[in-house]
Amino acid sequence: MRLQTRIILLMILFFMLFLAFGVVLIRVLLTPVQIAAEEEIAEINLARVAQALRRESEHLGVLIGDWAQWDETYRFVQDRNMKFQVTNLSPDTFRKTRLDLLIFIDKEGETVWSNQFDRPAQQQRHISELPTGHWPPDHPLLQFEDPKTPKTGIFVTGQGPLQIASSPILTSMGTGARQGTVVMGRFLDQDEIKRLNEQTRVSFDLHPAGEVQVPDESYRLPYYLDRFELLPEARTLLQDPDFSHLLGEDSELSQPRFYRDPQAPDRMRIFAHYPDIHGEPALLLEVRVPRIFNHLGRRLAIVVFASLAAIGILFSAVHLFIIRRIVTKPLGRLRRHIAEVQTDESLSERIGVRSNSEIGELVHEYNKMLERLEENRRRRVEAEGQLRASERRFKELSIRDDLTGLYNTRYFYQGLKHHFEKCARLNRPLALIFLDVDRFKQVVDTHGHIRGSQALREVAQTIKACIEAPAFAVAYGGDEYVVVLPDKSRADAVRKAEEIREHMSATSYLAEHGLDVRLTASFGIAGFPEDAQDLEELLAIADSSLFYVKSIGRDGIA
Incomplete structure (x- = not known):
């Protein structure tokens, strides 16, 4: 058998082993990394949803604070005057504030005024989980650790989850003897969830705990985030004070569980429990995110294998050419230039080789690669500058009032x-x-x-x-x-x-x-x-x- 034939057969054998090694390497290393990256993105989206729910509760707390610490409310629960009802408790109030529940309770626990309203149906409703006339003194919504701090959270009812808030009735100055309690509520119905979907740009649903069927365990994905240190840029961003306060703490959530979507393999579903106002698991958050890295991983595998094949063919041709021709000098120049790039990271110099052979093509492609790398480096520097400018602009917008442009x-x-x-x-x-x-x-x-x-x-x-x-x-x-x-x-x-x-x-x-x-x-x-x-x-x-x-x-x- 001729030497050239033996070399070709050996190269084919090594090439096949190289491809097999690439397959094993991708399955052993790339797949867990890919899943972990998807899980990290899913957890960030889950935290955004949890923060949106907390922010809605905080907004409700601010609204009830305005009502509860108001001299007009303070007088109303004592004398029950009709002027306050006509002026402040009209249907327009419920429309503007998106409230479904508003109750005024005096200091004896008697209901002074109550309206449980179904906004979509434009009719009254009854929430059986709340007292109708007299409220017992030990009811959780009437107990406050700090009389000036409202109690907010999720309250599960037979008609769906209700964002609820209660606050003691005090004077506008926050002083005086407590004259009762104001209770407000807003149902997390489909309209509210749709609004939060648009606000967070995350596709999610809320289910009562225990009333939704999660996918079969065969679709469950391993939890890799504790096993890998991945996406350092994302982790650094999460630890940045200017960004972390937007997401908030997600310690209220239970350990998330990740599943492949049975109906859409390129989509991931993540489940976690969200507590109610008493701290007990009340809602099951379901967040759906596209498995971008799974899709990119498949494309990357194709590109990798195609690249390996192209490199193998090119390497074989060059190797055969080396047998016939002396190529030490051009290869030496190429090796020295690569070493210089590795040492000083200079991408501006190019190699000049007057040859139409495979080595010349290799050098030409190498020079084009340097051009692309140099262009990519320039774009990366520009992108990093734009990102820093965007972060500064985002920080400025977060402290400005949308209407007036003044600070909020x-x-x-x-x-x-x-x-x-x-x-x-x-x-x-x-x-x-x-x-x-x-x-x-x-x-x-x-x-x-x-x-x-x-x-x-x-x-x-x-x-x-x-x-x-x-x-x-x-x-x-x-x-x-x-x-x-x-x-x-x-x-x-x-x-x-x-x-x-x-x-x-x-x-x-x-x-x-x-x-x-x-x-x-x-x-x-x-x-x-x-x-x-x-x-x-x-x-x-x-x-x-x-x-x-x-x-x-x-x-x-x-």
Whole structure:
């Protein structure tokens, strides 16, 4: 047998062994890595869904706090006046707040007013799991560890899971004897789940615990996340403070279980239990995510095997050519250039070989690969810069009010605490201005909600034009604003409030819509250390000052 034939047969044998080794390597190493990457993405989506549910409960807690700590509610549960019912408990209230349940209970446990409403059907409903008349004193919804902190969570009923919140009834200042309890609820019906699907961009369903059939165990995927350290970029992102607070803690969830979808092999289903308001497993979260890595893995396997085949054929041709020709010099140049690239990672230099042989083609492809690598490196640098810019923009959007462009309440409490602690540490003053647009409801009643929203944006621009950093303005809610003035005394704050007040009086609002709306505002001021020695007292004094101005006729400063 000729030497060349023997070499060809040996090359074929080694090539087959190489392909077999590739198959084993992919099945042993790539498949678990691929599944673990899919599970990691699925867990991130699961955490996003859990955070969305927690955020909805928090929003409900904020809403019930506004109702429960309100002087009008405080009086209503005592005298049951019809004016409060007509003004605040109309069907329009349920439509705007998306509430399905609203109950007022007095301090004796008697139901003062109750409405259990089926919004989709536009009719009354009855939730049998809740008392109808008298509430026992030890009912969980009437028990609070902190009288100023509402209780929120999931409450399972025969009509579906209900996001529920309860809060003690106190005065607007959060003081006074507790006069009862407000209970609010919103059913997690299909409309709510659809809204959360669009909000999280995750396909999921909620099932009562124990009432849904999970796929057969034969479809269950092994849990690989404890076995591999995968996707370091994703894990680093999850640990970043600017990102992790968006997902929140998912310690409330049970250990997730992963399944291949029996109806769609390229889709994964993940199940985990979500607790109710008592901390017991109440809902079974089902999240569906596409198995992107499974699809890419199959394509990658095809590409790998095709690449291996192409490389094997090319290697065989080059090897035969080496038998016939001396190729030491061009191969040496190629080896030296690769070593230089590995040493200094320089991708700009190219190898010049004047040859139409396989070696010349190899060098040509190598030079093209360097060009692609150089282009990929440039694109990667650009993409990383864009990603950092997007992260900064996303962080900025998370602390801005969508309507006015001012900072929102989340940033307000963080920023105020930071500046207060700094001023206290450096023995510097700090002042607060609480601002409430006078009789703004008349603007909305006269010109509509859209024009009212535009007027609020224009008022925000008026305030923003009157302040300079480090001072900042906050859209506190509705027609209320707050201005934080670090390093400014109460007297400075009074002058600044007067400046804002004069600008507002001189401004014609909604002028671009052909209207001439004139607005005034009431200002409440508090200064550190003149009026208060701690942050809570500072907020309380500014709020009470604003309340005082409104009580004596509005359009003033106190």
